[in-house]
Amino acid sequence: xxxxxxxxxxxxxxxxxxxxxxxxxxxxxxxxxxxxxxxxxxxxxxxxxxxxxxxxxxxxxxxxxxxxxxxxxxxxxxxxxxxxxxxxxxxxxxxxxxxxxxxxxxxxxxxxxxxxxxxxxxxxxxxxxxxxxxxxxxxxxxxxxxxxxxxxxxxxxxxxxxxxxxxxxxxxxxxxxxxxxxxxxxxxxxxxxxxxxxxxxxxxxxxxxxxxxxxxxxxxxxxxxxxxxxxxxxxxxxxxxxxxxxxxxxxxxxxxxxxxxxxxxxxxxxxxxxxxxxxxxxxxxxxxxxxxxxxxxx
Numbered sequence: 001x002x003x004x005x006x007x008x009x010x011x012x013x014x015x016x017x018x019x020x021x022x023x024x025x026x027x028x029x030x031x032x033x034x035x036x037x038x039x040x041x042x043x044x045x046x047x048x049x050x051x052x053x054x055x056x057x058x059x060x061x062x063x064x065x066x067x068x069x070x071x072x073x074x075x076x077x078x079x080x081x082x083x084x085x086x087x088x089x090x091x092x093x094x095x096x097x098x099x100x101x102x103x104x105x106x107x108x109x110x111x112x113x114x115x116x117x118x119x120x121x122x123x124x125x126x127x128x129x130x131x132x133x134x135x136x137x138x139x140x141x142x143x144x145x146x147x148x149x150x151x152x153x154x155x156x157x158x159x160x161x162x163x164x165x166x167x168x169x170x171x172x173x174x175x176x177x178x179x180x181x182x183x184x185x186x187x188x189x190x191x192x193x194x195x196x197x198x199x200x201x202x203x204x205x206x207x208x209x210x211x212x213x214x215x216x217x218x219x220x221x222x223x224x225x226x227x228x229x230x231x232x233x234x235x236x237x238x239x240x241x242x243x244x245x246x247x248x249x250x251x252x253x254x255x256x257x258x259x260x261x262x263x264x265x266x267x268x269x270x271x272x273x274x275x276x277x278x279x280x281x282x283x284x285x286x287x288x289x290x291x292x293x294x295x296x297x298x
Contacts, residue, residue: 050274057268064263079268089272091244092251099161099168099236099247100229106169107225108218111176115214116206118177119184120192130181136174141167141234149238163239164247168229176221183217184210223284230277248273 056064057079058072083089118130141148148167157163187210195205211218233249240246246254255269 050278053267053274054271057264057271059264059267061262061264076264079265080272082265083269083272088243088251088255089269092246092248093276095161095245096230096247096249099164099232100226102161102165103168103172103229104222104226106165107172107176108222110169111173111180111221112211112214112218113206114173115177115180115184116210119181120187120202120210130177133174133177136171137178139174141171145234145238148235152239158239159242159245160239161245164232164236167235167239168225168232172221172225172228175224179221180214180217183214187213219284223281227277227281230280 052069055072058075058077060076063070063072114133118126118133152158152163152167155163157166191209192205195209200208231249232247233253236247236250237253240250243254252270252273256266259265259269
């Protein structure tokens, strides 16, 4: 009879003991401390500029000049108060919200319809069309900005929010299609056949089954489109020249030029401009990860 069979307790090595200690209360294994240390460094590098900008808005120009990296002493609220009471700031917030919401709605609606056709219909050239959308991921806006500006100008859409919304929808469609096609393709064919036997048309199947089952992907693509639209700078810079149509990124640039000597107020304006996107992304970050995971699995 072996020692193990007889109930002899085997000695636990130091490596095994350390592995057991890294287990959490839920039974999940903790990673290496080095991994967490490197992750914390990356987090600090990413958050440091944001925190510096936000805290800088609570300082005066003399404080920034005396101690650029110091904390506010005392904390000053007037910079943020001046920005929040400015009609220009809220006008630009409204323009950004309109552009972001309409862009998101257009991207999700068109992307979902295109993805449904590419995922469920069999026709000649389907693979080529899907490859064309995939190739769109490698086509940056900076390359097309000059001919795009000429096209928008010929359509008479300069200095209008529509001149920004329509190109943003077009450039966001490749990402949307690439994410949504696997979701729709993963819907069982038997489900569609059962719906057809019940007298449901393809359009009815799209609204009753495809849209609800694609919600994770729809939410993911919608969030990505909204954040990209909110932070867009190059396209509005070329299309919009009237200050009444400025979005927040253009507003930050114009405000920084107007108050170039008032660094603290510029930091306050910049902070308030980026906070909505940060909050929006923080709330829905799990949705983004979940949607992308589902797309990969599909």
